[in-house]
Amino acid sequence: xxxxxxxxxxxxxxxxxxxxxxxxxxxxxxxxxxxxxxxxxxxxxxxxxxxxxxxxxxxxxxxxxxxxxxxxxxxxxxxxxxxxxxxxxxxxxxxxxxxxxxxxxxxxxxxxxxxxxxxxxxxxxxxxxxxxxxxxxxxxxxxxxxxxxxxxxxxxxxxxxxxxxxxxxxxxxxxxxxxxxxxxxxxxxxxxxxxxxxxxxxxxxxxxxxxxxxxxxxxxxxxxxxxxxxxxxxxxxxxxxxxxxxxxxxxxxxxxxxxxxxxxxxxxxxxxxxxxxxxxxxxxxxxxxxxxxxxxxxxxxxxxxxxxxxxxxxxxxxxxxxxxxxxxxxxxxxxxxxxxxxxxxxxxxxxxxxxxxxxxxxxxxxxxxxxxxxxxxxxxxxxxxxxxxxxxxxxxxxxxxxxxxxxxxxxxxxxxxxxxxxxxxxxxxxxxxxxxxxxxxxxxxxxxxxxxxxxxxxxxxxxxxxxxxxxxxxxxxxxxxx
Ligand SMILES: [Zn+2]
Numbered sequence: 079x080x081x082x083x084x085x086x087x088x089x090x091x092x093x094x095x096x097x098x099x100x101x102x103x104x105x106x107x108x109x110x111x112x113x114x115x116x117x118x119x120x121x122x123x124x125x126x127x128x129x130x131x132x133x134x135x136x137x138x139x140x141x142x143x144x145x146x147x148x149x150x151x152x153x154x155x156x157x158x159x160x161x162x163x164x165x166x167x168x169x170x171x172x173x174x175x176x177x178x179x180x181x182x183x184x185x186x187x188x189x190x191x192x193x194x195x196x197x198x199x200x201x202x203x204x205x206x207x208x209x210x211x212x213x214x215x216x217x218x219x220x221x222x223x224x225x226x227x228x229x230x231x232x233x234x235x236x237x238x239x240x241x242x243x244x245x246x247x248x249x250x251x252x253x254x255x256x257x258x259x260x261x262x263x264x265x266x267x268x269x270x271x272x273x274x275x276x277x278x279x280x281x282x283x284x285x286x287x288x289x290x291x292x293x294x295x296x297x298x299x300x301x302x303x304x305x306x307x308x309x310x311x312x313x314x315x316x317x318x319x320x321x322x323x324x325x326x327x328x329x330x331x332x333x334x335x336x337x338x339x340x341x342x343x344x345x346x347x348x349x350x351x352x353x354x355x356x357x358x359x360x361x362x363x364x365x366x367x368x369x370x371x372x373x374x375x376x377x378x379x380x381x382x383x384x385x386x387x388x389x390x391x392x393x394x395x396x397x398x399x400x401x402x403x404x405x406x407x408x409x410x411x412x413x414x415x416x417x418x419x420x421x422x423x424x425x426x427x428x429x430x431x432x433x434x435x436x437x438x439x440x441x442x443x444x445x446x447x448x449x450x451x452x453x454x455x456x457x458x459x460x461x462x463x464x465x466x467x468x469x470x471x472x473x474x475x476x477x478x479x480x481x482x483x484x485x486x487x488x489x490x491x492x493x494x495x496x497x498x499x500x501x502x503x504x505x506x507x508x509x510x511x512x513x514x515x516x517x518x519x520x521x522x523x524x525x526x527x528x529x530x531x532x533x534x535x536x537x538x539x540x541x542x543x544x545x546x547x548x549x550x551x552x553x554x555x556x557x558x559x560x
Contacts, residue, residue, distance in 0.1 A: 088374055088524060089517035092426070095124075095370035099344075100362035100511050107361060108348020109139065109273065109395055110317030117344055117369075118320050121392045124373045125324030128380045130390065134320040137394055137405045140281050141315050142173030143271040148311035151247070151292045153303040154182070160307075163298055170264055170293035173272035173312040175281045181211070181245050181289040182307035188212040190219065191234040191246075196548070197222060208242030211290065211306055215251050225438075226548050228464030235285050245290035245308055249299035260296050266505075269350045273398040275405040276316070282404070319345070319394040321402050323411055324376055328535070330385035336416050337389045338535045339479075340375055340527070341403065341470055342368035342423040343396030347505060356507035363499065363509055365396075368423035371524040378528055384535035386418065393470050396424075403470035407477045415557055418540040419444060420481040421531050422471035427486035427523040428515045429495050434526060435459065435485050437466040441547045442480035443560075450533035451526040456487050478555045480541040484527060492516075 098104075098120060105113035118134060125132040149165040163169040189201040191214030199219065214234055218227040238246045250260055274281035290308025322344065328334030346361025360366070369392050376390045389412065395401030410417060433454040439445040448455050458465070466472065471481035488496055495514060503509045534541060543550025545560040 089521035091374050092367070092370040092520045092524065093517045095373055096362055096366045097511055099366035099369055100360040102358050102360065106348040106350070106359040107344060107346045108270065109319045109345050109398070110141070111348055113348065114319060114345055114394065118322050118392070118394070121322045121344060121369060121373060122324075125322065125376055125390060128324070128373075128377045130324030130326050130376055130380065132322070132324045133411065135323050135406065135409075135411060136318050136320050137402050138276040139273055139317045139319055139395065139401065140175065140276055141271045141273050141317055142175050142177075142312040143315070144171055144173045145311040145313060146171075148309070150309055151294060152182075152307040152309075153298060154305035154307065155303050161298075163292075163294055165292075166264060168295045168298065171310055172291070174291070174310045175272070175274065175284050175312075175314070176286075176289070176310075177312055177314055179289050179310045180307070182305065183209060183211045183244055185247065185302060185304060185306045186210050186212050187302060188214050188238070190215060190217065191238060192218055192230050193237050194218075194230055202237070202241045205241075207238070209244055211245035211247060211308070212238050212243045213247040213249055213302055214238070215249050216254055223548070224461040225464050225466045228467045229549075232467065235288055235291070239285045239287040244287065245306075246288055247306060247308075248291075248293040249302070250294060250296045251299065255296065264295070270347055270398055272312075273395055273401045275395070275401055319402070321394055321406050322392040324390040325412075326376070326380055326383055326388040326390070328385050328387040329383045333385045334387050336386045336418045336540060337412055338386050338531055339389045339391060339417055339420040339474065340372060340423070340531055341391045341393060341420055342372040343394075343402070343470055344369050344392040345394045345397055345402070347397055353507050358510075359505070359507050360510035362511050362513070362515070363425050363428050364504065365424055367426040367428055367520060371423055371426055371520070371527065374524060375528055375531070379532075384532055386535040388531070388535060389417070396470055400470055400473050403473035404476075407473040414477055415555070417474070417477075417479050419534050420471050420474035420479055421527060421534070422469055422481065422483045423527065424469040424483060426520040427488075428520055429488060429492040430516055430519045431486035431488045431492065431523070433487045434523075435487060436482045437485060438471060438475070438482040441549050442543045443541045444480050444482050444534070447530050447533040447537070447541075450529045452529060453526050458485070459487050460485075475549055476553055478553045478558050480543055480558060484523065484530075486523060
């Protein structure tokens with residue numbers, strides 16, 4: 079109740095936290111930088127002030143940074159003719175944890191590169207790819223459910239390795255071009271490097287069997303050669319970066335050993351390629367806004383602790399691929415089985431909205447908790463983005479925890495501003511505090527998260543995956559399956 083009384087000041091508080099976190103002083107909160115560490119210190123102080131049991135979970139990370147001038151792909155024709163594809167121009171390559179790799183082998187086209195028993199689909203059924211490099215296209219068959227499709231699409235490297243392939247070439251198709259043109263993609267691709275967390279000395283995730291990986295241009299994709307060579311030179315460094323964790327003990331002796339997680343990533347892209355003379359990627363909406371809400375939600379819950387315990391966490395390493403949240407999920411500060419749900423925040427609605435949608439909630443009983451928000455809900459209006467598998471909540475799904483992330487649906491001017499943001503400010507230095515932002519909308523969005531999380535934390539039973547659900551069947555446990 080107190081939380082509701084405070085609603086008038088919620089928008090002000092969100093603006094204040096965002097103003098600090100997205101300040102140029104924090105230099106874009108790049109992983110392993112002083113700017114990120116200052117942001118983490120700010121969040122931990124705020125958690126402490128709210129009365130949470132606060133700690134920093136240091137994540138040991140390795141970064142592999144591609145040296146583009148020394149990295150390339152060679153297409154080798156039947157007559158021996160070689161065509162060079164330069165990294166960052168005719169092919170996209172990422173940092174490789176081997177440092178130097180040089181592999182040449184026959185190239186075998188393997189369609190989507192998927193083996194999905196539940197769809198009786200196997201692109202490798204009649205192929206021998208042992209010791210060869212496979213060429214695969216993106217995505218998955220259109221008849222499969224969108225989120226499932228996005229999940230399968232992320233298994234291609236692993237599947238290629240399992241079939242004995244030693245390298246993987248991703249071809250660029252018309253469908254890829256319809257999502258983002260090649261020229262822009264190849265120029266904007268990953269300045270921050272490849273990151274993995276270190277399990278001892280082993281980077282995770284990392285597939286040592288695949289000795290070369292590259293994404294080749296549309297021109298090269300339409301006329302695949304019988305052989306390719308992939309050469310990758312990368313610079314390696316180890317960095318430390320922290321997840322910030324705050325625990326609020328639950329009020330019910332029977333349920334306080336269960337935890338509802340609310341999460342938001344704190345990292346952004348740091349200092350990078352300048353755009354209009356500005357090199358600081360402030361990450362105001364993405365995701366200073368989510369962290370601002372996380373801090374305020376911690377205060378709201380601390381004012382009246384619910385029956386279950388609440389675990390608030392600000393993640394490092396989201397931008398290079400959910401690395402900080404994967405480390406957290408694999409090394410949780412509480413027993414893994416006691417985590418009952420994750421409600422993740424990756425961007426508040428910073429513009430007025432008509433209704434909400436909850437990515438992931440359809441897969442579990444979390445859908446029943448949405449009514450608590452007191453807001454209208456619509457189906458995900460952008461299913462093709464497969465947002466459910468693209469942010470930190472998916473690290474929890476992979477350990478079997480029902481999870482969700484809220485989004486907002488808008489109309490009129492607010493809709494055009496939001497679409498314009500995606501086109502012109504997303505992952506650019508202009509996602510800063512000078513843009514037009516509506517903090518009342520942000521407060522309304524945050525209040526909805528509060529009410530949903532509270533419903534989960536108060537109810538008698540823990541959330542469960544729906545009977546027969548794909549993600550529940552694949553990752554769920556006896557405790558979390560219906
Ligand atoms: Zn984000």
